[in-house]
Amino acid sequence: MALKLSEKPRVLIVGGGYVGLIVAQQLQKKVKATGGVVTLVDPLPYMTYQPFLPEVVGGHIEARHAVVPHRRHLKDTEVITGKVTSVDHEAKTAVVGLDEGESVEIPYQDIVMAAGATTRTFPIEGLAENGIGLKTIEEALGLRNHILERLETASALTDEAAKRRALTFTVVGGGFAGIECIAEMEDIIRASVSQNPRLSQSDVRIVLVEAMGRIMPEVSEDQAVGVVEHLRARGIEVLLNTSLSSAVDGELTLISMADKSEVDKFGTDTLVWTAGVAANAVARSSSFPVDERGRITGSATLQILNEEGDVVEGAWTAGDISAIPDLTGAGPGGFCVPNAQHASRQAKVLAKNLFAVRYGTGEVAEYKHESLGAVAGLGLYKGVGNPMGVKLKGCLAWAAHRGYHGMAIPTIERKARVVGGWVNELVFGRDVTPLRDLENPTKAFFEAAGGGKKKAKK
Ligand SMILES: Cc1cc2nc3c(=O)[nH]c(=O)nc-3n(C[C@H](O)[C@H](O)[C@H](O)COP(=O)(O)OP(=O)(O)OC[C@H]3O[C@@H](n4cnc5c(N)ncnc54)[C@H](O)[C@@H]3O)c2cc1C
Missing domain, CATH: 3.50.50.100 (FAD/NAD(P)-binding domain)
Incomplete structure (x- = not known):
């Protein structure tokens, strides 16, 4: 049976990370009110709050609390758990690979390329x-x-x-x-x-x-x-x-x-x-031009540009997959660096611009953002950073790191879960329990059920 899809004019968002989640949040109700639909495709059913990954390693944050589930927080969005494998913008269709090996072609009116980046490696044996x-x-x-x-x-x-x-x-x-x-x-x-x-x-x-x-x-x-x-x-x-x-x-x-x-x-x-990271390879599987680093070239208005540098109708991009000019002049090579600060702020401008262009509700704005600096946590009560240009280290930097990211993780529900976990840890101490057999959870049952033993002869 074919995947049931909405027949309404579609804003298709490729990737539900920082950019994708925020664009969907900003557009889902407005697009629905105009008779359209926002569709978000991601192989993962959640947005990962990547700045919290080291704290998950350290055991300060429960793994599930560092992700934001799409279905729970995007009630007016058509969510598809799958991987976009190609985009044909001339035909305005994208092919999505589904979990069980099937694939589906999805038509769209507007597309937002937001598949982020993947780990960059080198050919090192082993x-x-x-x-x-x-x-x-x-x-x-x-x-x-x-x-x-x-x-x-x-x-x-x-x-x-x-x-x-x-x-x-x-x-x-x-x-x-x-x-x-x-x-x-x-x-x-x-x-x-x-x-x-x-x-x-x-x-x-x-x-x-x-x-x-x-x-x-x-x-x-x-x-x-x-x-x-x-x-x-x-x-x-x-x-x-x-x-x-x-x-x-x-x-x-x-x-x-x-x-x-x-x-x-x-x-x-x-x-x-x-x-290091590299722009997601889906950029190269699309009909959009990419630069020498595999990034989709965008304008400061977050619209995709063609080889001649003109805006492509109905095509948008932001975040780690894109090369967006940094109008403050601070970015290396003149482009925004791939980080969450840019991704989340670009997403808001993109959503407004997309709606303005599609429904003629106003002018498009250019994205320009002065960096707020950076703060890193280095384990409990330790950190370093330069938020708003102020150099911090030790406990103050750690508090700034937690304060900023505790507020920045999307949705009140996730903020509460993360902060609740931090409070529990302060009261009860760090949990260093190793969970066994996570990769082989059927082991206990297999042994109990006599799996692998030779059958007794009749
Ligand atoms: C460990 C770590 C710590 C970090 N700490 C910070 C920090 O402190 N401050 C900061 O500013 N930045 C930080 N970053 C960087 C920041 O997380 C990224 O810049 C940000 O996530 C980029 O947002 P994005 O939406 O472009 O991509 P992502 O958030 O990566 O989202 C991309 C989404 O696309 C999906 N996707 C991938 N392929 C496909 C496909 N073919 N079809 C459909 N969907 C697809 C992915 O599953 C993912 O959900 C950190 C990154 C890491 C890894």
């Missing part, structure tokens, strides 16, 4: 098999459990090499995500080790690998140097100007960026890759 990214809630939850499980398992290992490998944790990439991640990892590792009498803190090795000579380009040089000192004081090995050249079987080879000589070689069961 990376795909042994690494994990930090872009999805599943990765954050999986990483947290994996770390806690490795610690528990290591505490019972007698083979010294296997134990060392289980207790070695590596993050590649010293951007915001990587630094927040390794800081949260260190925090939860130390907390877990302190509860396990068979482990000592000196058994643990935590390594950060960064190819550039500095970390965190979003903060000033002196703040970045301060963060390196802070991480080293916590026992984290910070290796700058160093890159990963091989990860076969979890055996890492690190080389110097200067002369490609070997810096270190060691085994690890935990390899986190946070070394």
Whole structure:
């Protein structure tokens, strides 16, 4: 049976992350009132609040609370859980792959390309098999459990090499995500080790690998140097100007960026890759032109541009998948950097402009936003940042990080769940329980039901 679709004129939103969720929220009722429909397509049934992923790893936020479910919060939107595989703007149709392998062609009047970015990797042998990214809630939850499980398992290992490998944790990439991640990892590792009498803190090795000579380009040089000192004081090995050249079987080879000589070689069961993002490949599967970095080129009004630089009718884009001019002049290469600040603000301008153009209700506005600065959490009561240009570190920065993101996660319901979790943690302390067999939840039943045993002979 074919997927039941609305026959009304459609605003099709490709991707339900920051941009997609906000555009749908802003347009769903207005478009419905004009006799149209807003349709949102995303392979995930929720928007992921990515700035909270490191806090999910650290165990301060329950994984489900860091996502915003589409159906609950987009009641007037036609939600389709599927993946857009191609867009033909001349025919004004998009093909959507559904979960069970079927696909459906969806017609539209206006399209919003908002599929964000995916983790960018390099062809390093063994990376795909042994690494994990930090872009999805599943990765954050999986990483947290994996770390806690490795610690528990290591505490019972007698083979010294296997134990060392289980207790070695590596993050590649010293951007915001990587630094927040390794800081949260260190925090939860130390907390877990302190509860396990068979482990000592000196058994643990935590390594950060960064190819550039500095970390965190979003903060000033002196703040970045301060963060390196802070991480080293916590026992984290910070290796700058160093890159990963091989990860076969979890055996890492690190080389110097200067002369490609070997810096270190060691085994690890935990390899986190946070070394950058790239525009989602669906951009290239669409009929819209992309730039050399695979981004859809947009105007400051968030309209997609054709090869001649003219506006394409009925086509819009914003967020990490797009190259939007930064009218403040601050963006590298003249474009907005891929971050949530731009994505969420662009989404609001896009929704207004789209409605104004389609229904002739007003002029289109140009997107221009001065950065509010950045704040990073580095584990409980620790942080760094420059919100509104004010340099902060330690507890103040951490409070600013929590205050900002606690307010910024969409919907009151999700804000309440996140803040409620933080209060619980302050009262009862950090929860370091490793959940077992998450990837094999049928194991207990299989064993109980005698699965795998030979049938008794009659
Ligand atoms: C760990 C981490 C921490 C971060 N911290 C910060 C921070 O502190 N401050 C900040 O400003 N920014 C931060 N960011 C960046 C920020 O989260 C992104 O810039 C922002 O999410 C971009 O919004 P978007 O809507 O463009 O893309 P996304 O929010 O990534 O949404 C894209 C959506 O498209 C969907 N999609 C993908 N492919 C398809 C397809 N083929 N068809 C349909 N849908 C598809 C995805 O499932 C996803 O839901 C962080 C990012 C990470 C990974």
